[in-house]
Amino acid sequence: MVDSYDQDTENAIAKARLISAALPYMLRYEGKIVVVKYGGHAMGDAELSKDFARDITMIETSGVRPVVVHGGGPQIGEMLKKLDIESEFRGGLRVTDKRTIHVVEMVLAGSINKEIVMAINAEGGKAVGLSGKDGNMVVAEKMRRTEIDPDSNIEKVIDLGFVGEPKTVNRAVIDMLLGAELIPVIAPVAPGADGETYNVNADTFAGAIAGSLGAARLLFLTDVPGVLDRNGKLIKELTVAEVKALIADGTITGGMIPKVETCIEALDRGVEGVVILNGKTPHCVLLELFTDHGAGTLILP
Ligand SMILES: Nc1ncnc2c1ncn2[C@@H]1O[C@H](COP(=O)(O)OP(=O)(O)O)[C@@H](O)[C@H]1O
Ligand SMILES: CC(=O)N[C@@H](CCC(=O)OP(=O)(O)O)C(=O)O
Secondary structure, X not given: OXXXXXXXXXXXXXHHHHHHXXXXXXXXXXXXXXXXXXXXXXXXXXXXXXXXXXXXXXXXXXXXXXXXXXXXXXXXXXXXXXXXXXXXXXXXXXXXXXHHHHHHHHHHHHXXXXXXXXXXXXXXXXXXXXXXXXXXXXXXXXXXXXXXXOOOOOEEEEOOEOEEEXXXXXOHHXXXXXXXXXXXEEEOXXXXXXXXXXXXXXXXXXXXXXXXXXXXXXXXXXXXXXXXXXXXXXXXXXXXXXXXXXXXXXXXXXXXXXXXXXHHHHHHOOOOOEEEEEOOOOOHHHHHHHOOOOOOEEEEO
């Protein structure tokens, strides 16, 4: 029996041990759909983008069926600034006029979508970039929003312009791509039945896709470690009831409220678990899916 090895072989064995440790997790997700929402704030430098693309390629190679939905809020903001168009948000949503929707589509379905597709393909994956328009995959409806005017206490309709909510999701397009071992990368731009183009919040879009696919996991890659408690400490696991209590007592505020609300809706629609995690942690997707340690906050029904 050989019981001692040279250093190179020792290193190779250590690597093989690491890979084999992931096997039980790979089997857990084999054949399952995992939707990954890649937020604009989570898109870091070239190294992090490469890690993300590698993770997506790696999970696909191990039998997971990944679907990427991306955002790009900060990148849209930069382009609008270059074009001297002002950005305005209400309740976390971008007020989107005719000029803005052109820029939103150009940045999301154009440059960002193709950058992600290229990054995955450079790592050996086979990614295909789409928006809600392709095959009428996601059809949206103009969002109707109301706000209570603090002075008069009267409810007022807020017009956000071309901001939409997903009305229907046609999963056949996604199923066809997954069946052909392709990785769909989807931009949250959708057509309306009225012939207009709508800007859909990327979290909402990812929730609708994951719900329609009955995904095993929906991962939200953002720029915080997950849901934090009052002391700023990461909460590793939450139930829907606990999330509602954290909103009610003011622990969850701002942009995290629509995010966790989307999580709750996705769980209601049959997604098995949703995770909010820091997209700036290297290999966060592999950490979450293929290790015991996990990453971020897991929200279960
Ligand atoms: N309890 C909380 N835990 C973590 N983040 C929170 C919490 N309450 C509010 N937030 C805020 O929510 C933000 C994440 O939401 P958002 O900025 O909309 O993310 P993204 O742009 O990635 O979609 C965090 O940066 C943080 O400022
Ligand atoms: C209606 C609305 O606000 N749409 C978003 C779409 C992009 C997005 O949601 O990107 P992140 O995930 O990076 O925030 C926007 O225009 O910024």
